[in-house]
Each structure stands twice: as C-alpha cells, then as structure tokens.
Amino acid sequence: MKKAVKFIGWTLASLVMLGLVAAFGANVLAERKLNRTIDVQAAAVAFVSDEASLVRGKYLFESRGCSECHGADGAGRPVIDEPNGLRVSSPNISPGPGGVVSKYTEVDWVRTIRHGVKPDKHPVFIMPSEDYNRLTDTDLAAIVAYTRSLPPVRGEAAHIALPLLIKALYAADVIPDAAEKIDHTLPPAQAVAEGPTPEHGAYVANMCKGCHGGSFSGGPIPGSPPDWPPAADLTAATTYARYDSLDKFRTMLRTGKRPDGEAIKVMPFPSLGALNDTDVEALYGYLRTLPKSASR
Numbered sequence: 227m228k229k230a231v232k233f234i235g236w237t238l239a240s241l242v243m244l245g246l247v248a249a250f251g252a253n254v255l256a257e258r259k260l261n262r263t264i265d266v267q268a269a270a271v272a273f274v275s276d277e278a279s280l281v282r283g284k285y286l287f288e289s290r291g292c293s294e295c296h297g298a299d300g301a302g303r304p305v306i307d308e309p310n311g312l313r314v315s316s317p318n319i320s321p322g323p324g325g326v327v328s329k330y331t332e333v334d335w336v337r338t339i340r341h342g343v344k345p346d347k348h349p350v351f352i353m354p355s356e357d358y359n360r361l362t363d364t365d366l367a368a369i370v371a372y373t374r375s376l377p378p379v380r381g382e383a384a385h386i387a388l389p390l391l392i393k394a395l396y397a398a399d400v401i402p403d404a405a406e407k408i409d410h411t412l413p414p415a416q417a418v419a420e421g422p423t424p425e426h427g428a429y430v431a432n433m434c435k436g437c438h439g440g441s442f443s444g445g446p447i448p449g450s451p452p453d454w455p456p457a458a459d460l461t462a463a464t465t466y467a468r469y470d471s472l473d474k475f476r477t478m479l480r481t482g483k484r485p486d487g488e489a490i491k492v493m494p495f496p497s498l499g500a501l502n503d504t505d506v507e508a509l510y511g512y513l514r515t516l517p518k519s520a521s522r
Contacts, residue, residue, distance in 0.1 A: 255397035263347045266410050270332035271363045274371050283372025289500040301381040308451045311389035318381020335370045342404030354436030355404035360415040401449040427512025430505045454492045461516045475510045
C-alpha cells in the first residue's frame with residue numbers, strides 16, 4: 227500500500243513538473259516568435275494632408291475597423307477581456323502623449339499597416355494587417371493622413387496578455403500572426419473604379435479576410451476567445467438563401483441582426499455599419515460571385 231501511495235505521489239509530482247516545463251517552454255517559444263526580426267522591403271507612401279484625402283481617410287478609419295479597435299479618437303482602448311486570461315488593449319495611435327506612432331516615418335506606416343511589421347521589425351499581434359495589405363497607395367495615404375490629423379490625446383502602448391494555451395498554439399504556428407499570412411512580395415493593389423460592381427466589391431472584401439479567411443470559407447478564427455463562434459462560410463449556398471436580396475444584406479450590416487431577427491454574436495458591426503451604400507452593394511455583388519460550397 228505504501229509503495230502504491232509513493233508511486234502515485236511521484237507520478238503526480240512528475241506530471242506537475244512536466245506541466246511546468248511545458249508552460250515555461252511555450253512561454254519562451256512564444257516570446258521568441260513575438261520578438262523575431264522580419265525584414266520586409268516596403269516602399270514609402272508619401273504623407274498627404276489635402277482635404278479630399280482627410281475625408282476619404284476618415285471614412286476608411288471608421289469603416290475598416292481602425293476606430294473600432296483604437297477608438298474614435300485613436301487613444302486606444304480595451305478590445306478583449308476574457309475570463310481565460312486573454313486580454314488585449316489597443317495602443318494610442320493619436321499624436322498625443324504615449325502615442326506609438328509619434329516617430330513613424332512614411333515607410334513605418336506602410337510596413338505596419340500593409341505588412342504587419344512594426345518599426346522595430348517585430349510582428350504586430352492581433353492587428354489584422356492582412357485585411358489592409360491590398361489597400362491602394364491612395365487609400366493607405368488617406369488613412370495615415372486622417373490618423374495623423376487626430377487631436378492629441380493621452381494613451382499608452384498596446385497591452386497583450388495571452389493564456390498559456392494561446393501561447394502554445396502561437397509558438398506551434400497553429401495561430402499565425404498577420405506577417406505570416408501576408409505575401410510580402412505582392413506589389414500594391416491598383417485602384418479600380420469605385421462603384422456598385424463586383425470588381426470594387428473584391429477590393430472592399432479584403433476587410434473580411436482576417437476572420438473569414440483568404441477564400442472566405444470561414445471556420446474557427448485563430449486565437450479568438452473560446453466562446454466566439456466560427457466565422458461563417460461566405461461561399462455557402464445557405465448564406466445566400468438567407469440573404470437573397472441586397473436589402474436584407476444591407477439591413478444585417480446596419481443592425482447586426484439576421485433576417486429572422488436573431489442577433490449575430492461576433493461581427494465588427496460598428497465598422498460594417500459605417501460602410502456607404504456603394505461599398506455595401508459592391509460587396510454583396512462580389513460575394514455572390516464566389517464559387518458556392520456546401521454549407522458547414
């Protein structure tokens with residue numbers, strides 16, 4: 227009996243020790259990955275400050291998720307606070323005290339927004355730069371112009387706390403950061419005529435890739451809180467049976483509710499609701515051109 231108790235004790239102690247070693251290893255590997263150096267050759271996009279650029283930049287800032295994460299004033303705010311320990315606060319991107327972009331050069335803005343790589347050559351984490359990689363130079367310059375025009379407010383750098391499981395999955399490349407998802411060799415996207423066309427819709431749809439994937443087929447969102455549902459398959463036939471008219475699609479984006487009145491749990495509706503009618507119609511038209519798959 228004593229031998230059995232002793233054996234169980236040693237077994238439990240060994241398991242605890244293995245757990246501690248695994249935790250330490252996951253933490254070390256995750257930190258090493260977060261602090262890796264990424265050399266990206268990025269061409270500068272010149273700063274602009276004309277009125278048309280500021281108007282366009284404000285629209286993009288509000289409709290492409292910038293204000294939703296960083297706040298309308300750019301001061302940064304809590305974005306995720308989960309019981310499992312996943313906590314994320316976005317950084318201050320205004321010109322005020324504590325702003326992280328105060329010394330950004332033209333190239334720094336391009337590398338961060340379009341490539342997911344900070345000026346120190348480390349990857350951004352959480353920010354979905356893959357959504358912005360295909361911005362035209364004109365639109366990228368407009369976003370930068372508007373952000374630089376924000377009134378100075380006090381804020382801080384980003385705060386990110388990751389639970390052990392997320393660190394382990396990130397270290398194992400199961401959860402990639404934006405820099406891993408982006409083809410850094412692609413030249414900047416060329417502008418297409420803005421209008422209610424599938425061609426323009428394909429450009430607008432880039433904002434959906436961070437959650438719905440490059441093929442828009444949806445599935446679990448890497449690194450998302452455990453209570454988040456999978457992203458919808460935007461190519462599924464069932465999607466278009468539900469949204470069989472532009473009006474239903476537009477109403478969903480504006481209200482955050484499906485046609486039957488059910489609230490959609492995870493979607494960036496403050497941004498989607500800011501899309502103008504042209505972008506909404508173009509997006510709807512483009513998504514309907516995607517090859518349909520079986521529903522999940």
